[in-house]
Amino acid sequence: MAQTLEKHTLDIQKIRAQFPVLHQEVNGKPLIYFDNAATNQKPKRVIDALVKYYEHDNANIHRGAHALAARATEAFENTRVSVQKFINANEPEEIIFTKGTSESINLVASSWGRKFLNPGDEVLISTLEHHSNIVPWQMICEERGAELKVMPINEAGEIIIEALDELITEKTKMVAFNHASNSLGTINPVKYIIDKAHAVGAKVLVDGAQASSHLTVDVQALNADFYAFSAHKMYGPTGLGVLYGKRDILEKTPPYQGGGEMIKEVSFDKTTYNDIPYKFEAGTPDIANVIAFNEAILFINELGKENIAAYENELLAYATDKIAQIEGVRLIGTAKEKVSVLSFEVEGIHHFDLGMWLDAKGVAVRTGHHCTQPLMDHYCIEGTVRASFSVYNTVEEIDAFIEALKSTISKFKK
Amino acid sequence: MSETINDIQNEIIEEFSMLDSDMEMTIEYVMELGQQLPEMAEALKNEDNIVKGCQSKVWLNAETKDGKMYLEADSNTAITKGLVSILVRILNGHTPQEILNADLYFVDKIGLNRFIGTQRSNGLGAMMKQIKIYGLAYSAKAE
Numbered sequence: 001m002a003q004t005l006e007k008h009t010l011d012i013q014k015i016r017a018q019f020p021v022l023h024q025e026v027n028g029k030p031l032i033y034f035d036n037a038a039t040n041q042k043p044k045r046v047i048d049a050l051v052k053y054y055e056h057d058n059a060n061i062h063r064g065a066h067a068l069a070a071r072a073t074e075a076f077e078n079t080r081v082s083v084q085k086f087i088n089a090n091e092p093e094e095i096i097f098t099k100g101t102s103e104s105i106n107l108v109a110s111s112w113g114r115k116f117l118n119p120g121d122e123v124l125i126s127t128l129e130h131h132s133n134i135v136p137w138q139m140i141c142e143e144r145g146a147e148l149k150v151m152p153i154n155e156a157g158e159i160i161i162e163a164l165d166e167l168i169t170e171k172t173k174m175v176a177f178n179h180a181s182n183s184l185g186t187i188n189p190v191k192y193i194i195d196k197a198h199a200v201g202a203k204v205l206v207d208g209a210q211a212s213s214h215l216t217v218d219v220q221a222l223n224a225d226f227y228a229f230s231a232h233k234m235y236g237p238t239g240l241g242v243l244y245g246k247r248d249i250l251e252k253t254p255p256y257q258g259g260g261e262m263i264k265e266v267s268f269d270k271t272t273y274n275d276i277p278y279k280f281e282a283g284t285p286d287i288a289n290v291i292a293f294n295e296a297i298l299f300i301n302e303l304g305k306e307n308i309a310a311y312e313n314e315l316l317a318y319a320t321d322k323i324a325q326i327e328g329v330r331l332i333g334t335a336k337e338k339v340s341v342l343s344f345e346v347e348g349i350h351h352f353d354l355g356m357w358l359d360a361k362g363v364a365v366r367t368g369h370h371c372t373q374p375l376m377d378h379y380c381i382e383g384t385v386r387a388s389f390s391v392y393n394t395v396e397e398i399d400a401f402i403e404a405l406k407s408t409i410s411k412f413k414k
Numbered sequence: 415m416s417e418t419i420n421d422i423q424n425e426i427i428e429e430f431s432m433l434d435s436d437m438e439m440t441i442e443y444v445m446e447l448g449q450q451l452p453e454m455a456e457a458l459k460n461e462d463n464i465v466k467g468c469q470s471k472v473w474l475n476a477e478t479k480d481g482k483m484y485l486e487a488d489s490n491t492a493i494t495k496g497l498v499s500i501l502v503r504i505l506n507g508h509t510p511q512e513i514l515n516a517d518l519y520f521v522d523k524i525g526l527n528r529f530i531g532t533q534r535s536n537g538l539g540a541m542m543k544q545i546k547i548y549g550l551a552y553s554a555k556a557e
Contacts, residue, residue, distance in 0.1 A: 353492045
């Protein structure tokens with residue numbers, strides 16, 4: 001789980017050249033894109049795959065009796081196999097395509113939750129969660145008469161492990177938490193929590209949205225029951241997500257939505273459902289994006305996740321060191337294990353003002369509560385400025401960002 | 415004293431035109447304008463007067479005297495305070511009906527339309543809407 005700290009071996013300029021969007025000016029300044037935790041940019045090969053699909057292969061999949069349908073189906077299912085290997089799932093049928101991490105979590109909360117949660121049961125989440133991993137559980141808990149419990153965190157933004165003995169009990173039926181925090185970057189002790197949950201017979205859903213492009217994910221080694229993530233945070237297209245689930249659990253879980261593809265036979269008296277994964281993929285899926293997503297996975301695989309993680313760690317360490325030297329800066333989230341997310345506030349300056357000034361200087365960051373309001377409440381703040389790094393970012397960009405930040409702060413010190 | 419809403423908008427457009435569409439200079443000037451906004455009484459910074467934005471808080475109060483509407487405003491962010499100060503400068507001291515009928519074309523002309531977008535639906539747009547609601551309430555009262 002610990003990130004490798006070896007020196008990276010990547011040719012960053014060669015990588016940057018593959019991302020058309022990076023080569024532009026914003027407000028008359030070269031774009032520095034540090035909003036990667038919201039969505040990262042797409043290499044040309046992903047964009048080309050989308051164009052190629054629509055220009056050459058566009059057809060609805062699985063049942064067409066013609067060449068285009070066969071090509072589209074093959075490419076679509078190839079991505080499923082790539083995803084399976086990417087997270088080391090046991091079989092491709094355990095990979096369900098969704099609209100994104102949010103829909104993946106909603107699917108589990110809604111379908112699994114409605115069948116398996118009963119009055120008096122408990123669902124355990126953590127203080128670090130994105131609203132997407134809070135609200136669906138609140139909704140289903142309310143509907144089923146179950147109770148939502150929350151794992152506390154310490155000042156650094158790490159889950160307080162010692163609190164789990166009291167929180168994970170016979171009543172706990174689901175433990176849902178993120179692999180890495182989108183607001184703070186904290187990497188959670190996933191395996192430890194999963195084992196603890198399994199010891200009382202609870203199921204576990206891991207929100208992998210922030211982890212999937214930074215950390216090696218092995219769902220079998222983790223023994224996760226569900227693992228959810230989004231394509232667009234890992235160099236892939238928007239509007240596409242993945243839900244991994246163990247076969248036996250998916251088979252016992254009722255369908256999420258009704259429609260085409262998810263059925264075996266339909267009559268007006270009774271419908272029988274298709275096998276997994278199709279049982280959960282009602283309607284025509286996002287064929288083009290699924291096909292293009294394969295190129296994003298290949299891009300990551302070719303660079304090597306260990307290399308990407310090592311390089312991003314270098315960027316994070318460098319930026320953390322530089323920013324800590326600026327007077328008035330308070331880092332929010334100082335966990336020992338972090339993905340490349342740097343959240344901070346500056347004394348006496350609202351994060352919105354900071355964000356607008358940085359944008360005027362060409363630096364794209366995110367400001368606000370990052371869809372984690374309970375976490376902001378924990379720190380008694382309204383929001384932070386968040387800079388997050390991807391493999392195409394450079395040390396020179398961090399230097400420019402630090403200069404832009406210093407010059408912005410000086411405007412408020414007049 | 416009897417400058418029309420459009421006279422003031424044209425003055426502001428003229429002032430901003432000297433900034434040459436430079437984003438940094440534009441923000442700097444907006445912040446300067448905010449600093450000139452008369453202080454709002456703390457008691458008026460209450461829940462009723464809040465125009466809640468996605469990231470920043472804005473308070474807007476309107477009162478009428480001799481048939482004219484007077485505005486007070488503040489914000490917890492420097493840029494937003496500047497933005498609301500421009501609205502106050504344009505609309506302060508006009509009749510509720512004039513305010514209701516005002517076409518606030520200055521936003522597009524001085525490159526501030528991006529502020530409506532960056533604060534989602536709650537930026538300048540929400541402030542303009544709030545002032546028009548005050549205008550509507552007071553013009554209805556006057557009838």
